[in-house]
Amino acid sequence: MVLTFTALFLVAAAPAAALTVEDCVRLALARSPAVRAALADAQAAAALVRSARAAYWPSLAAKGDYGVSKGFDRTVTNGGQTDALVSLGATLLDGGLRDARLAAAQASLRSATAKEVQQRADVVFAVRAAYFQAVAADAALAIQDDDIRMLRAYVALLERQEARGIVPHNDVLRAELAVQAGETARRASAADSQTARDALAILAGVDARAGTLEEPDVRFVPPRGEVVEAAPVIVDARAAAESAHREVDAVRSERRSQVKLTADGGALGVRPGPTFRDNGGGQFLLGLTLPLFDGGVIAARIGAAEATALGTDSRLEEVRQTLRVALARVEADARHAEADVAAGRRTAPIASEQFQLMRARYLGGGNVRLLEVLDALSVYADARLSVPRSLLAYRTAVAAGGQALGEVPE
Incomplete structure (x- = not known):
């Protein structure tokens, strides 16, 4: 009986495995209704290709x-x-009608496949954004808990010094206000963490509210030209243009x-x-x-199809420009955030040393006011908090770049 209870206790006390961002992405892709809908559209487009190929065969009844x-x-x-x-x-002999319809169906299949890939990339971005937000909020909570602990210890010290007549009561009140401000900021971080973990639970179908999240390893790599051209949004726009041009061929075949x-x-x-x-x-x-005469019906339809094809060509160029602008913005944001991370890591030790010196001078009776000590503590806290915030901005920018390029993990 003792051994049984001991075994149960060990099982219950075993720490839960950390939940990685890759785990969340994999689970979210497997259960996403949007991905299933996009996959169904791609399967329907594939069926239309088979139907277009079947038109070459004779019918028997x-x-x-x-x-x-x-x-x-x-x-x-x-x-x-x-x-x-x-x-x-x-x-x-059909004047090229079947060839045009088959080419249009194949282009529609490429478009549907690209949309499915993009839908997967959108799900990946949503999961990564929530995961990165949860990691950043957890890091901020740890820093804020440490700052609140220091502030409370500082309040206790000031209360003892007030009892001995060393500091005025106003200094104690100012320190208590700093504690309240820190707790307010902590509640905001806790809300951010809860929101992000709830989003992960909804997207991935796992209980991420109390689990341990790992620090993700994210690296920004500038995309090459061929990678940009292979982005699903461009593939989709190119396929739409191809389908429109094949529709022109199909209408022209009616004259033959x-x-x-x-x-x-x-x-x-x-x-x-x-x-x-x-x-x-x-x-x-x-x-x-x-066909000998139709009053201009076919000519009008050809004109409409050609105008539509011209519009899809222009939209392809627009999509290409929009994607390049978005990627340029992503790179700028990633570089900026990366520099902020490095600056925050350099600044935090300096701000810590400044705070320690200001506090020592204040408690030692130097010519330092309490407001200056609290300002130094605020600078130290902001320097430490800037690192997870900048990491969040950096990781989100990298994830946004992956979404724009339609990147989906294997």
Whole structure:
């Protein structure tokens, strides 16, 4: 019994494994309804490609009829009809219509696939942004807890000195106000942490409210030109332009002649017995269609399709420009935040030393006012807090760059 309770205690006391950002991303992608919807759209586009390819094949169908007519003119009705036929239909020449529709369907598939990748990248960004915010808020909480602890110890020291008549009561009040300000800032950080962890719980389907989060290793790498051109937003816009141009070809094919072949074989007659015994046979029909005049309908449709294609070409250039501007902004933000992180790490020890000196001079009776000590403590706290804040800005900028490029982890 003792061994059983000991084993249960050890299992219950075992620390939970840390939740990494990669774990959250993987879980979120597996359960995202937006990703499932985008995948369904891509599957529908793939089915349309198969349908467009099937148009090159001939069609084969079987049909049968049996009917009896009474009282009508037999010259018209023959007294009924019995038939059992196999029909073959094939398009021999269509002016390029099937080629255009197949190319348009393939372009639509590329567009749907690019949208699916971009949707995955959007989910990845949402998870990373929430994770990075939670990590930054947790780091801020640790710093603020330390600052509040120092302020409370400082208040206790001032209260003892006030009792001995060394400092006025106003100094104690100012220190207590600093504690209240620190606790207010801590509540804001706690709310940020809770919000981010709740978002992770919703997106990834895991309870991240009390789990341990790991410091992510994020590095900014400027994208190369071919990487930018392979971004899903550009692939989507390029595919939309390709589909529009193929639609122009499809409309133009309506001006060209079409040749179709139909063939039927089987039995056709009036009464079932004689029909299947004596009336077996076959026929074929080769048809040619050549448009001569339509009042300008096809020309108008061609003009509309060409205008649409021109618009998609312009939108492709617009998307390319917008993406490059966004990536330039991401790089600037990442470089700025990276410099702020380095500056914060250099400044924190200096601010700590300044605060210690100011406090020692104040408590030692030097010519230093309490306001100067509190200002030094505030500078020290801000220097320490600037590091997780700048890291959050840096990591978010890198994640935004990945979202713009449609990057999804393997």
